[in-house]
Amino acid sequence: MGPLDLAKYGGFGVAASSLAIGFAFGFILERAGFGDSRKLSAQFYLKDQSVIKVMFTAIVVATTLIFWSSGIGILDFDRVWVNPTYVWPGLIGGILLGMGFIIGGYCPGTSVVAASTLKLDGFVFFLGCLLGIFLFGETVSYFHAFWEHAGFLGRLTIPERLGLSDGIVVLGVIVIAVFVFSGVEFIEAWMNRAEKQNPAGIEDSRIEGASGIAPRRSSLPRLAAGLLTAGIGLAVVSQVVPNPALERARKRAEALIASRERHIECAELLSLMQNNQIVLNLIDVRDESDWNLFHLADAKREPLAAIDPVWIKKLSADSIKVVMSNEEEAANQAAVKLIAHGARNVYILEGGINKWIAVYGKGEIEAISASSAADSLRYRFAAALGSHYAAADPDPWNTPIPKFTPKVKFEKPVVKISGGCGG
Amino acid sequence: MSRQANHIPEPPAERYVDPYLAGVMLGVLLFVSNYVTGHGLGASGGMSRLTAIAVDAVSPTHVDHNGFFAGLARPWRSALNHWILWTLLGAVFGAALSGALAGRFRPRIYRGPRVSIPVRLAAALTGGILMGYGAEWGRGCTSGQALSGGAVLSVGSWLFMFAVFAGGYSLAYFVRRLWR
Numbered sequence: 217m218g219p220l221d222l223a224k225y226g227g228f229g230v231a232a233s234s235l236a237i238g239f240a241f242g243f244i245l246e247r248a249g250f251g252d253s254r255k256l257s258a259q260f261y262l263k264d265q266s267v268i269k270v271m272f273t274a275i276v277v278a279t280t281l282i283f284w285s286s287g288i289g290i291l292d293f294d295r296v297w298v299n300p301t302y303v304w305p306g307l308i309g310g311i312l313l314g315m316g317f318i319i320g321g322y323c324p325g326t327s328v329v330a331a332s333t334l335k336l337d338g339f340v341f342f343l344g345c346l347l348g349i350f351l352f353g354e355t356v357s358y359f360h361a362f363w364e365h366a367g368f369l370g371r372l373t374i375p376e377r378l379g380l381s382d383g384i385v386v387l388g389v390i391v392i393a394v395f396v397f398s399g400v401e402f403i404e405a406w407m408n409r410a411e412k413q414n415p416a417g418i419e420d421s422r423i424e425g426a427s428g429i430a431p432r433r434s435s436l437p438r439l440a441a442g443l444l445t446a447g448i449g450l451a452v453v454s455q456v457v458p459n460p461a462l463e464r465a466r467k468r469a470e471a472l473i474a475s476r477e478r479h480i481e482c483a484e485l486l487s488l489m490q491n492n493q494i495v496l497n498l499i500d501v502r503d504e505s506d507w508n509l510f511h512l513a514d515a516k517r518e519p520l521a522a523i524d525p526v527w528i529k530k531l532s533a534d535s536i537k538v539v540m541s542n543e544e545e546a547a548n549q550a551a552v553k554l555i556a557h558g559a560r561n562v563y564i565l566e567g568g569i570n571k572w573i574a575v576y577g578k579g580e581i582e583a584i585s586a587s588s589a590a591d592s593l594r595y596r597f598a599a600a601l602g603s604h605y606a607a608a609d610p611d612p613w614n615t616p617i618p619k620f621t622p623k624v625k626f627e628k629p630v631v632k633i634s635g636g637c638g639g
Numbered sequence: 640m641s642r643q644a645n646h647i648p649e650p651p652a653e654r655y656v657d658p659y660l661a662g663v664m665l666g667v668l669l670f671v672s673n674y675v676t677g678h679g680l681g682a683s684g685g686m687s688r689l690t691a692i693a694v695d696a697v698s699p700t701h702v703d704h705n706g707f708f709a710g711l712a713r714p715w716r717s718a719l720n721h722w723i724l725w726t727l728l729g730a731v732f733g734a735a736l737s738g739a740l741a742g743r744f745r746p747r748i749y750r751g752p753r754v755s756i757p758v759r760l761a762a763a764l765t766g767g768i769l770m771g772y773g774a775e776w777g778r779g780c781t782s783g784q785a786l787s788g789g790a791v792l793s794v795g796s797w798l799f800m801f802a803v804f805a806g807g808y809s810l811a812y813f814v815r816r817l818w819r
Contacts, residue, residue, distance in 0.1 A: 219677030227720075230676070234722040237672045238729020241680050241782075244664050245730070246737035249655030253749040253763075257818045260811035266658040268804075271786060273662020278669035278679075278790035285674065297678035299779060299788035301795030306784075309777020310799040312769050314806020319814055320766015321749070323781040324774060325682035325730065327767065332731040333738030334746040337763045344767015345683065349690040351768065352775035353707040360706075363776065374792040385792060397659075435659045 218291045242329055251329040253321025253337055260318050263407045265400045273439065276393045280446045283382045287454055294465075294558060303367025320344060376526050383447075383454025390447035394440045401436060462556060469555035473548050479566040482575045483620040485538055489514070490612045494626075495535035501550045502541050502569070506593050508600040510569065510581070512540070513609035520550050528557040536624060540565035540572075545591040560627045570594045576615070577607035654741070669790050676722065679787025683780035685727035686771065687711055688718040751818040762817055777802075 222229035248270050249255045258264035285291040317323055322330060322341045330338020356363060375385040472478060480488075488496055489512075498515035500507060507517045518527065531537060537559060541547040547564045554562045565572065573581050573595050582596045603609065655661075672679055691711035695702045695718070702708045712718040738744040750759035774780040777799050779788065785803060788796025 218674040220675050222676060230722045231725050233675050234725035235729040237668065237676070237680070238726035239733035239736075240668050240729075241665075241726065242730030242733030242735075243737045244661055244668060244733075246734040246741075246743070247656040248658060248661035248665075251734060251738065251743070254751065254818065255655070257751075260807045261815070261819060266655075266661075269658035270662040270665060271781070271789075273659050274665035274669055274786060275789040277663050277666025278673070279792060281667070281670035282673055282790060283792075285670075291674055293791075295677055296673050296791060297787075298791045299784055299793045299796050301793060301798075302778065303795065303798060306777045306795045306799040307802045309773045309775070309779075309784075310802025311806035311809075312773025312776060313780065314773075314803040314808075315810050316766045316769030316771075316773055317781075317803065318766070318807045318810050319817070320763045320770060321818075322763070322766070323682075323770060324686055325680075325780065325782040328682060328727060328730050329734040330749070332734035333744050336746065336748045337750065337759055340760050340763040341767040341770070342686075344764040344769075345686050345771035345774070346690045346693070346767075347764075348768040348771020348773070349683075349687050349775055350694065350771075352772050353690070353694070353705055356707050356775070357705075369794065372794045374794055374797065377794050382792075389792075435657055439659045439663065 217289070218285070219295050241325070242332065245326060245329045246333065250326045251333050251335060251338065253330065253335075253341075256323075256326060257318060257321045262403050265404055268400060269397065272393050272396060276390050276443055279386055279389060280443065280450065283386045283454075284446065284450050287383065287450060287457070298371045298373060301367070301369040301372045302363075303369065305363050305366055316348075370529060372526075372529065376529065379524065379526065381451075381454045383451040387447035387451040390443045394444065397436055397440070401434065465558075466552060466556040469552045472555060473551055473564070477623060478551065478562065479544070479564045480538065480623050481566050481620045482572050483618050484622055484624065485565055485572075486576075486610060486615065487617050487620075488536060488538070488624065489609075490617075495532060497531060497535045497537040499537055499539045499550065500541075500569075501539060501546045505600075506542060506569075508602055509593065509597045510573070510595070510601070510605055511603050511608065512569075512572070513603045515540070515603070518550075520546050520553075523550050523553050525557050528554055528559050531559055533560055536561045536563065536626065538563045538565055541568050541591055542570055542593050543568045543591040561624070563624060573607055576610045577605065580605060580607055665786075666790075669787065672787075673791070678722075679783065679790060681723045681726060681779070681783030681787065682730070683771070683774035684721075684783055685723040687775065688721055688724060690771075691718045751816070753819070754817050759817070762814075773806075 222233060225232075245251065249266060250270070255264060256267055259267035282291065282293070282296070286293040286296075313323070320327075320341045322338055324342075324345050327338045327341040327345065331342050332338075373382075375382045378385065488494065489498075496514070498512055500511050500515045500517045501520045501523070502511075502517070503519065504517070511517070531554075537554065539547045539551045539554070539562065541550075544564060544567065547568060551562050551564050567574075568591075570593065574583075577595070584594050584596050597605075656664075669679055688711055691702065691708045694705075694708050695712050702712050735744060748756055748759060750756065754762075770780070774784075777784055779785075779796075779799070781803065784796050785800040789800055
């Protein structure tokens, strides 16, 4: 299953694979004509829109292959690098980059291609890039906080953001791509028809596809048919077959919860609450009426149904999460979800809120003898005081913490494969 | 396809690969890269490292005092020890071979029909500076951010891609003399 474990082959594996991939990258870009600044800049004058055709085709083809292989379980998407989202710095960078593109005629990769085929303008552009990076390094301290934090959303994909399945989003991207390509072909034909009536335009004939050379039969219909078939197939598969990687992660999480290694005693939770050196997320998954009656100080209510991948991604990797319900059932389910979606340091309050009140609510909260429903509150409250009961935040000076076997072991986030650009 | 003795020597009309075919090849390569290495392609990241190496060669103490360069060149390894520089080196050879096969491996300055060589080179330098500056702001370039991040459906990469086209189109009219 991919991505392959290149570390197995030492530095050689990374070097050889990167060299080969880079070689093909440079070769394909040169073949496409991307070592020619006139062809690249023509994108912005609508006469030769190869840039958008090549780029967008590459993106949809790669997306389709990536999500197909992840959908059928031969690629572990969680280990694939997804560029983290920094909304505002990204937009600023994109606009600057677009301006640099139209003024200089290249982007970093294509300037390397141009320089490698001895194009002086490409080499000068390349040097300009180095200079620009140097200037960034010299000035970043003035806006460092903005650059690091403005609109930071971490690893976030469009399907996660929209709450749709990967397959549906990939199909949507393919449909949009086919529309864009058709539009682009139409605009190109229209721009170049106008050109033919204007003799001055003949000068552009040396740019392939602009005019002069007989147009080849378009490969767009075949490409569109192939992509749409693959996209519809993926959308269907993703609806019918559960994501195998996620299923495996869920099985592992269920086994972990069943082992009870993640169930901590009330005393351990109290010691965590009184420890100011850690970040604690208390996640209460009960319904609103139980929550209003009583909940722990600093807890956050998140009903089981609302715990979805997007919400989970927002949790800090460095915090310790303790999930609780009245007993344990709902908490267990929530913890399985959290762990299966990659949250770290997830624990469950053993015995739930009922156990907590039994230990810390003596004399304050009255017990009901029995309750029929599973995972429900077994206490009667004088009023819905929420966390204003003393038991919600036991006094650290007067509440002795009995001996307990600590189970919380802080796990650091694993080092992920890092991406290429920008760092 | 005869070449005329002209003050600007023109090579024969460039015969490039069909853009959709090139796109499919690039897409397959991007997938292979993700499958084998767990990440996509990149270019500007290699340039950041080259810059850090250059600064380090001129003034190591400056690198020590600058968090950005130190992050690239310092922690526990050389800035050279990164896959992206191998990719960049591979791209140099790949592009050179493709150019040689097509008769395009020869010195030239590509420029618009109405622009002089000094102006073209000045524009290339200016554009490069903006590009390098912008690529660091956006944490990637057209390859590493738009293409690679776009393929894994990163929200930020798609926003970035729209911004690139917005930036290009917004300025295209004003610099048309460079290209048209």
